[in-house]
Amino acid sequence: MALLEILHYPDPRLRQQARTVEAITPDIRQLVNDMFETMYAAPGIGLAAIQVNVPKRVITLDITEDKAEPRCLINPVILASGSERECADEGCLSVPGFYEPVERATRIRFRAMDCEGRVFEEEAYGLLAVCVQHEIDHLEGKLFVDYLSILKRNRIRKKLEKQAKRPL
Ligand code: GNR
Numbered sequence: 350m351a352l353l354e355i356l357h358y359p360d361p362r363l364r365q366q367a368r369t370v371e372a373i374t375p376d377i378r379q380l381v382n383d384m385f386e387t388m389y390a391a392p393g394i395g396l397a398a399i400q401v402n403v404p405k406r407v408i409t410l411d412i413t414e415d416k417a418e419p420r421c422l423i424n425p426v427i428l429a430s431g432s433e434r435e436c437a438d439e440g441c442l443s444v445p446g447f448y449e450p451v452e453r454a455t456r457i458r459f460r461a462m463d464c465e466g467r468v469f470e471e472e473a474y475g476l477l478a479v480c481v482q483h484e485i486d487h488l489e490g491k492l493f494v495d496y497l498s499i500l501k502r503n504r505i506r507k508k509l510e511k512q513a514k515r516p517l
């Protein structure tokens with residue numbers, strides 16, 4: 350196991366389109382294990398491989414309070430979104446320290462492969478629905494700051510650029 354370095358906005362590597370995983374190889378299993386360790390250490394409720402500079406369609410998540418339900422989603426796709434939308438504060442490990450409201454579908458149906466290569470479909474509501482949409486955005490090179498006003502996004506970008514130049 351290894352802790353991986355998380356890229357921070359506005360790193361251009363976060364804008365890459367992640368590639369489909371063709372097979373669950375030992376490398377992919379290692380990546381998933383390292384992502385779990387990195388996600389729990391952060392701590393975060395989700396992590397996309399692109400955030401640790403691996404442009405593959407791999408996501409880890411655990412939205413439980415007691416961190417008891419590690420899940421990995423490989424090649425996830427949203428099959429359907431409900432019409433109801435809700436605004437909720439979001440944060441991102443790649444945008445540290447900022448929480449802003451983002452509007453998303455409250456209910457989605459998605460398909461993904463688990464770590465054993467089994468394809469499954471599932472409906473998600475609440476925090477899981479938010480998290481899955483947030484992580485799938487990462488796979489497309491999209492960040493939650495893209496939903497904010499240009500003014501807010503620029504403010505966040507400038508603060509993080511300054512931080513990157515003067516690390517503690
Ligand atoms: O840890 C995280 N918390 C969170 C809170 C509200 C909405 C989305 C998230 S995902 C985030 C971890 C992360 O950056 N995943 O990509």
Ligand code: NI
Pocket residue numbers: 440441442443483487
């Ligand atoms: Ni994120």
